[in-house]
Amino acid sequence: MRVLLVTGKGGVGKTTTAAATALRLAEDGHRVVVTSADPAHSLADSFDQPLGPTPTEVAPGCAAQQLDARERFEEHWAEIRDWLLQVFDWAGVESVEAEELAVLPGLDELFALTEIESLCASGDHDVVVVDCGPTAETIRLLSLPDVIGWYMDRLFPASRRLHRMVAPVLSRVGRLPMADDAVFAAGQRLYDRLDAVHRILADPEVTSARLVVNPERMVVAEARRTFTQLSLFGYQVDAVVVNRVLPDDVADPWFDRWRATHAEHLDAVRADFAPVPVLQSRLAPADVVGVEALRAVGAELWDGHDPAARLVDRRPVRLSRCGDDVELSVDLPFAERSDVEVSRSGDELLITLGAQRRALALPESLRRREVTSATVADGALRVRFAERARMGT
Structure with a gap:
């Protein structure tokens, strides 16, 4: 289909x-x-x-x-x-x-x-x-x-x-x-x-x-x-x-x-x-x-x-391993870093692009992790997640 x-x-x-x-x-x-x-x-x-x-x-x-x-x-x-x-x-x-x-x-x-x-x-x-x-x-x-x-x-x-x-x-x-x-x-x-x-x-x-x-x-x-x-x-x-x-x-x-x-x-x-x-x-x-x-x-x-x-x-949304961290990539072609705002609310990642906003439900594997960085480069938003236990060390 x-x-x-x-x-x-x-x-x-x-x-x-x-x-x-x-x-x-x-x-x-x-x-x-x-x-x-x-x-x-x-x-x-x-x-x-x-x-x-x-x-x-x-x-x-x-x-x-x-x-x-x-x-x-x-x-x-x-x-x-x-x-x-x-x-x-x-x-x-x-x-x-x-x-x-x-x-x-x-x-x-x-x-x-x-x-x-x-x-x-x-x-x-x-x-x-x-x-x-x-x-x-x-x-x-x-x-x-x-x-x-x-x-x-x-x-x-x-x-x-x-x-x-x-x-x-x-x-x-x-x-x-x-x-x-x-x-x-x-x-x-x-x-x-x-x-x-x-x-x-x-x-x-x-x-x-x-x-x-x-x-x-x-x-x-x-x-x-x-x-x-x-x-x-x-x-x-x-x-x-x-x-x-x-x-x-x-x-x-x-x-x-x-x-x-x-x-x-x-x-x-x-x-x-x-x-x-x-x-x-x-x-x-x-x-x-x-x-x-x-x-x-x-x-x-x-x-x-x-x-x-x-x-x-x-796929416009992808997950990949970066050592012990996990990176969530969301394609945003033509977007500049100043155009994008990222925040987290519970089990959701909130992405704001101009007047548009998306609440992206996080998969189970990311809900136990913390956001460590968010960058916009090469036409994609990349959000890095680390284990909470490691964050506390």
Whole structure:
């Protein structure tokens, strides 16, 4: 089973890349589904075919879908929403405002994430290609299982115990609607789905991220930041796709400066992202719409490469022995030491990178050790752990 996450700055051609990759995989004999986690949903426009929430065959061996957020909302959030509406009604909130407040921002993307688990579990597909949203939305989306898991592991059991103790008293005193077991069960189901998604996405044997860029300075700069942030949360980037490169056969002198600029950015991308493979596709003479046009892009893009393969054989988080010490390495390409803060809280290592923060659960072998140093060098954070007994000597 393979999951391919295709992301990039808005407008760089990630939907085209995702659709073209899916068609190439199908031609190679894989059973493929491409799904959209982008709220803008442009897969149907790319294939030039109507798409719905159920995978629809767009070519032999290749299906595509655009999720119905309302349908997924009713499936995962209905019980929680109904309880919230009761609470808001008790508090005197108008019904229209209560409906809006009962839908948390980002739920659409959250439910799109759970769809990945459903597609993987169905057994109908060998490869799931995910057309992700623009990079900022993608980082927020892919960090959700990690963040929500942290809260659910710590707060959910405690809040349920507290609810059982105080609910009878509060319901008699103030008639406040209290969450019943159905509400907690709905929350548990959603958490279980997210936990299953997290296991899939965090496994580099299964999931790879592919960054799509244009040969433009600001786009490449954002891709660098995205690469670092994806690595922080344990996602392996195994390819960079440079899209819309000016073809060599364009002879008009007006384009000479553009061609030189594209060549300069291509060289920079290859140097900066090495050893990650850098693939490229030329600027098309017309809109890339429909299966045949997408197949042409896929043939060019993946010429000489297997899109289903792991193109980089490296885990973003690694453990290694250093004499009596153990070193934990977390890939953070392009990060500077001043960008990173590291601390420890119990059995977790807290890593802060700009506005992003990850609570990394330490394996059992490190929980009995103390942190002795933390350095950022050669594109990785390296944290050294020593035995407590030795630390005391």
